Amino acid sequence: MSKFRKKSNVKQDIPTSSMPDVVFMLLFFFMVTTQLRETSIDVMQRIPEASQLRKLQRKSLVTNLYIGEPKKTEQFGKEPKIQAGDVFIEPKDIILWVNREKDKLPENERDQLTVSLKVDNEAKRGIIADVETELRRANARKLLYTTLQTRDDKK
Amino acid sequence: MARSTPDIPNASMADIAFLLLTFFLVTTTIANDKGLQLQLPPPPEAQPPEDVKIQERNMFKIQVNSSDALLVEGEPMDDVSGLKEQIKKFVLNRGVDPASSDSPEKAIVSYKTDRGTSHKRFIEILDIIQGAYYDIYADQIGVSNAKFREIASDLTTDDNRRLYEKAREGIPMAISIAEPTKVGGN
Numbered sequence: 001m002s003k004f005r006k007k008s009n010v011k012q013d014i015p016t017s018s019m020p021d022v023v024f025m026l027l028f029f030f031m032v033t034t035q036l037r038e039t040s041i042d043v044m045q046r047i048p049e050a051s052q053l054r055k056l057q058r059k060s061l062v063t064n065l066y067i068g069e070p071k072k073t074e075q076f077g078k079e080p081k082i083q084a085g086d087v088f089i090e091p092k093d094i095i096l097w098v099n100r101e102k103d104k105l106p107e108n109e110r111d112q113l114t115v116s117l118k119v120d121n122e123a124k125r126g127i128i129a130d131v132e133t134e135l136r137r138a139n140a141r142k143l144l145y146t147t148l149q150t151r152d153d154k155k
Numbered sequence: 156m157a158r159s160t161p162d163i164p165n166a167s168m169a170d171i172a173f174l175l176l177t178f179f180l181v182t183t184t185i186a187n188d189k190g191l192q193l194q195l196p197p198p199p200e201a202q203p204p205e206d207v208k209i210q211e212r213n214m215f216k217i218q219v220n221s222s223d224a225l226l227v228e229g230e231p232m233d234d235v236s237g238l239k240e241q242i243k244k245f246v247l248n249r250g251v252d253p254a255s256s257d258s259p260e261k262a263i264v265s266y267k268t269d270r271g272t273s274h275k276r277f278i279e280i281l282d283i284i285q286g287a288y289y290d291i292y293a294d295q296i297g298v299s300n301a302k303f304r305e306i307a308s309d310l311t312t313d314d315n316r317r318l319y320e321k322a323r324e325g326i327p328m329a330i331s332i333a334e335p336t337k338v339g340g341n
Binding site for chain 2: 015017018020021024028031048049050051052053054055056057059062067116119120121122123124125126128129132133135136137139141142143144145146147149
């Protein structure tokens with residue numbers, strides 16, 4: 001009898017004080033790894049600075065095009081290239097690309113697609129103008145030249 | 156023997172968690188979605204052949220060549236600091252100066268580059284032109300330039316929409332970005 005009593009006195013709960021730690025650790029693990037899985041940019045991105053920036057309202061309507069000199073110059077040459085998603089594309093492929101991007105949006109919002117051009121400082125106007133012409137043809141006419149805020153902002 | 160259960164002190168746990176949270180809040184770079192906004196014209200094919208004559212006085216010509224040199228109204232310009240004021244004066248001339256614009260509605264800022272112009276220079280000048288217009292708009296409704304851009308970025312509320320329309324009334328942002336010339340570059 002006394003033997004049984006003694007056994008029921010033993011504490012049986014698992015210590016839960018460290019559980020939040022574990023949860024936080026998992027949270028941070030996923031935070032970090034999801035960041036790493038974003039598309040890697042294979043072109044130089046020295047973004048120019050400007051002072052008159054405007055913010056985009058809805059991020060879901062924004063799609064990015066990266067333009068600049070390829071990082072692997074020995075493989076892709078030194079001429080600026082256009083990167084959409086994970087691949088390099090030519091200006092003539094832009095209409096197709098825009099239509100694919102539009103398909104991802106709900107039907108009533110397709111005309112509001114905004115193309116964000118992330119262009120390297122040293123890229124020339126020529127290639128950007130070609131992209132703009134194709135975007136006009138593709139009827140994706142909302143454009144944003146991504147820039148950074150000027151540091152010595154006089155405003 | 157009364158065996159004491161091992162206990163980890165957990166009073167500081169919340170502190171640590173918050174510290175970590177703050178660390179990530181600060182270090183995470185949120186993708187930059189700010190920049191110079193622009194609306195492109197309709198496709199070149201869709202436009203009817205243009206026969207519209209734009210008077211010389213209503214056009215403010217800015218040109219940049221392939222070596223990033225600037226030409227404003229036919230005059231070379233090295234220092235761009237005065238350009239913003241010049242554009243504002245041109246847009247708001249309202250027929251006073253016979254060599255400048257008739258009215259803000261008719262005023263057009265024509266911006267032409269070369270295929271060899273660098274993007275950095277293009278953005279620098281475009282920033283000045285847009286800045287001039289934003290300054291004008293902000294003045295119309297009596298707010299600061301930064302505040303106006305904030306309003307213009309968020310047109311979801313009626314209040315902002317009303318202010319935005321009031322600011323732009325009679326003064327369209329007419330920036331014409333011409334097809335670049337083919338002197339430099341490919």
